[in-house]
Amino acid sequence: MLRKEWIPISPQDLITDLETKDFDYYVNSMLDNVSDDVDKRQGSIIYDAIAPAAMEMANRSTDLINYIKQSHVATATGDFLDWHAQDKGTSRELATNAKVTAHIVDDNKNIVTNIDINDRFASIGADTIFYYVIGKKDNGDYLLQAEIPGTTPNGYTGQLLPVTPNDSINWAEIVEIYAPAKDDETDDSLRERLLSPNNYINYGGNITDYHTMLDNIKDVGAVQIYSAWQGGGTVKLVILDNNLNPATDTLLNEVKVTVDPPNESGLGYGLAPIGHQVTVVTPEIFDVTVQVHVTSDGKIGLDILHQNIKSAVQNYFNNLRKSWSKDTNFQYSLTIYRSQIMAAILQLEHVVNAEMPKLNGEDSDVDLTFTNEISQLPNLKDVIIDD
Template identity: 25%
Template sequence: MYTDRDKDQILSDMLESVQGDVDKREGSVVYDMLAPPSEEIELLQHVLEAVSENGFIDTAQMEYVDLRAMEYGEYRKTAEQAKGWLLIADKAGREINIDTVVMTEHDGEPIALQIVEYNVVPESGEVTVQAVAVEPGDNGNIPAYSDMTCVDLPEAIITNPIEFLGGVDRESDEELKSRVLLKVRKPITSGNIYHYELWARQIAGISQARVTPLWDGPGTVKVTVINSEGRAPTEEQVLAVAEHIEKERPIGATVSVVAIKEVPIDVTATIELEGGLLPEDIQEAIEQSIAEYLSEAGTEIRYSQISRAILRTEGVKDYDDVQIGADGIMGNDNVLISADDVAIVGQVTLT
């Protein structure tokens, strides 16, 4: 809107408007006086364009998204720390102090875990203590039995018997915009479907919610929640949604909040690869491509779209004999799941 003219066009227009028989050639006094302002005017046009875009929630960026969202009573969800348990094997009597830092690695990045409770290694030589990721965010959700070290416990063997959970990244601009637009564009009022969806999505780590009214008779509502990665949220997140809705819901409503049920979609395929690649070289890339499709697939997993996800992976030249399925039943038909389910990548076998 404001950037239709560049500095050359602006300079040309200004020279054209100069009255009288004066020298307007490059290097003339008039030209040299108008050339610098034309550059500044071009810059100001871009500033005005940004000001205009930041005035609307749909096109706002960075802190302006927060400012526009606050006008509608919505606030960006902050990052959350991952939590879990550490199993420490050390000599009996060893003290495990609060704030002891344990180091591990996840996706190639170092992760610091902080022990949050005091304990002493018993005669058995093993003790379990609670810990949290020092830095909040999704990367703190480390898998079970990760390798760990601790400067303060040099002789200890430390691991986590179960994965760390609950780590959530700071809400993205797009997620916050989506939540605000839901509030603005949908008729949210008096505890209707959209109201329950908004309440659920106000909790950190929850990006989607499916609301089923009257699911168990009059006055009942079921809210099925999905996390920011399109998967089942943790029990802690489900409880947080339930507690939040309980404070907001209309009097008389009986609300059940449940996590979406994950349905692994298994895939087998024979693939022809480029440049001497082997199936294991692009296994992860194909799984990621399938996951991107499944995140938008809804309740019908299309055979053709799974095949397309394989073919569009870089390095894949052609494919044959693709089969998809769930619960061990494979074929070349579409796979249907219920509204309370979400499809995730299962076992992908490539030959």
């Protein structure tokens, strides 16, 4: 019997075709080639003889679908996507470790001074988090890093117990998470990076070079770069932490020391090229109060309805922060759209209608300011709901 001539089709068409080739397809196809004077009903000898082969061929169709999907960046997942990343000279961004500030005192509430680098502490509670000392601040507080990577330690502040014996310690507590951790990069995020066009080569302190520098500082979640903001050789980096919140003073100092140490600014002792004087700051918060009139179907309590609405508006603001550092030809812009807030509310169950919301009492969208002097970060201050 002659094989069918292969007709080139798209990968998606091939997947669609293979999805139709399930067990029923193969068993019926084989039964069609059996004489009609033979019992072909389910449970017959011929049916039971060909059923295992049909099942195996259906499984091969499923395998082929997976092979096709994993061979393309747009549909690959897991380790296969990691292999595609390696082909492009990059890799998945791995989880980081949270860094915290700890206040540690003796019986007289004086700062304990005999604590060494790598001394260990532990959180209290059922799921213990271990930390080790990585440095000390000028005010005497200690800098600690969580031993486990990922975002779990981001939610813990409070008492610490010394693991490394030290009789001088009376009380220890985490007072600040100055560099929140992040989890392993998701498939969606890695895929977006791999598919994004990059027409610029990082070289010699250009903007793309600074993006690469900051990508390698894993405690920085996002950055805006303003070149020559005070003349040639000056660069301003506006950064957020991994939770896309304003960076703490401790994190700002760490990034400054890494990129362009303060006492040797412009001399090339950091990542920045010789002659570049780098300023590292965090954006100013732009508070927004949203006021909206909604009509519900009355099937749930107002408290639950209001909470759902506030969560929907907060999710919109969270998404705004995710696009805060994206630029068009190295120009930053971000607008808070009332229509998108209303759309997010209307998608909620039990909301039957909503009026166009007001932002800070005004019937207009809000354009955030991004200049050499000012960079703003949207923050949802309150949601006022009129029923």
